Amino acid sequence: MEFFNLQIHGWYSKYKRDLPWRNSHNPYFVWLSEIILQQTRIDQGMAYYLRFTEEFPTVLDLANASEDQVLKLWQGLGYYSRARNLLFTAKFIQEHHQGKFPEDYNSIRSLKGIGDYTAAAIASISFNLEYPAVDGNVYRVLSRFFGISEPIDSNTGKKTFGLLAKELIKGADPGMHNQALMEFGALQCVPKSPNCALCPLNESCFAFANNKVGELPVKQNKTKQRDRYFNYLVFEFANNTWLRQRIKNDIWLGLFEFPVIETSEETEVGFVLNHPELGELTSLRNTSVKRISNWKIHILSHQRIHYRFIWFDLSEEIKLTDGLIKVNKEDILNFAVPRLIEECIIELSENDRFMR
DNA sequence: TAACCGTGGTA
DNA sequence: TTACCAAGGTT
Structure with a gap:
């Protein structure tokens, strides 16, 4: 596990992208970026993030917007409940948190539209709190490197990966660690045909050693159309x-x-x-x-x-x-x-x- | 718990 | 052309 963190952190310091929401620990900006990027690629969400921060520089600016206005800005991004919840939560922060974004995990987690992942991301990146953010990238990286074949969309699987992630983040810089894992999954340990030959973790990777890169992670549910x-x-x-x-x-x-x-x-x-x-x-x-x-x-x-x-x-x-x-x-x-x-x-x- | 909720990129 | 799936959350 020490080798894992050392390599991931080293890789991140070398290859991390310069993204606008990384220039600040402002929880409003981090929150906005996390909601926009749920189930969404950075290439797709970037323009929306820039438009939202320009139109609504603070959470109070957003709170005073109309739903039609927010939906218009969100148009084309999909999963529109994210936009509706965004406005609802901005108004909630205005009314119940004196317009100041809450700074403890439980308060953040209780906000509408914020689940386990997003709460951990905001808490770690903005407030340096030690909560592991386990997104699709992290599931993939952990399942491959540690050889975990439990389905990532099962309750027991989520628990297993969550516990492992919790161990890994101990003693690390929480915000950097979480972003490093995600960035590594997004750029190096990609879903299809990753270039394992030049991966700094390949000498200890279970999937690479056992030729199971294409089989991990395991998913059980296929959505019907x-x-x-x-x-x-x-x-x-x-x-x-x-x-x-x-x-x-x-x-x-x-x-x-x-x-x-x-x-x-x-x-x-x-x-x-x-x-x-x-x-x-x-x-x-x-x-x-x-x-x-x-x-x-x-x-x-x-x-x-x-x-x-x-x-x-x-x-x-x-x-x-x-x-x-x-x-x-x-x-x-x-x-x-x-x-x-x-x-x-x-x-x-x-x-x-x-x-x- | 499984179904619901968008859009676009990729092989 | 089809299938997968991307910084998930709610019901």
Whole structure:
């Protein structure tokens, strides 16, 4: 174990990346970076981190934002509950911690959106507290080097890795140690085809010695995907279209989209045009379908969204029904939308059919 | 406990 | 093309 820490720490001092959130121990910045980077690659999250810190330099700036504003900044990053919890926790800190980020592990861990990993990361990096941060990288590094084949997504496995990580961090600089382990997993001990020949730990690595690098770590649960079918209705009249905010406990909660009729399969257009839900949206009769896109597929971690767009040229202005929002086309980019809606809007503006 | 919650990169 | 999976957390 001493060899392990010595090599990891030495490797880190040599190869660590210069990342913006490493220039400060400010718990607000560390928290922000950790939430953004949950299940997200640094390449993908970096621009979001820079935008958030510029827009909201302090936790109080964030606390005073609206949810729509935060979701708009978060647009495209996915797992939008992270953004909603971010705002909730900022407001909570404003109200219950006098606007000062809490400095002890239990207080940090109790905040919404912060689990075992994130609490340990903030506590160790910001406050030098000795809590092991075990993320996907650390599971991989430990399982390979120490030869642990317990599934990392089982309770017993999490306990085993947690205990080992707790032993390893003893006596080390907590923040440096945690980041070193993660950085090593992210850059050297990568998931697929790591370059073990030049790894400073290869002489003692169980997986390398036993040719099990490709088999570790072990995961047991495979998430099932289900198919869904979204018929998006794009109403146009004058320079307006209509959007609706997603308010059900479902994907994309809080984001906006064109009104949608969900069907059980890739139905004919006639099925949608005669659908009772369309009648609830508009009682207009003289609506003509201008264009119908092909079915496309948008992949989520657990769902496959089959979707298409049906454009309606309205002969008169639509009558507003529950939750429908009339949007001037020039304002549409101010709404937080799912990726597939954004692509539709971009395509339309490029084709000069929509934004003129 | 297992299912739910996005998006993009990679082989 | 498909499958995996990335600084996970909540219910």
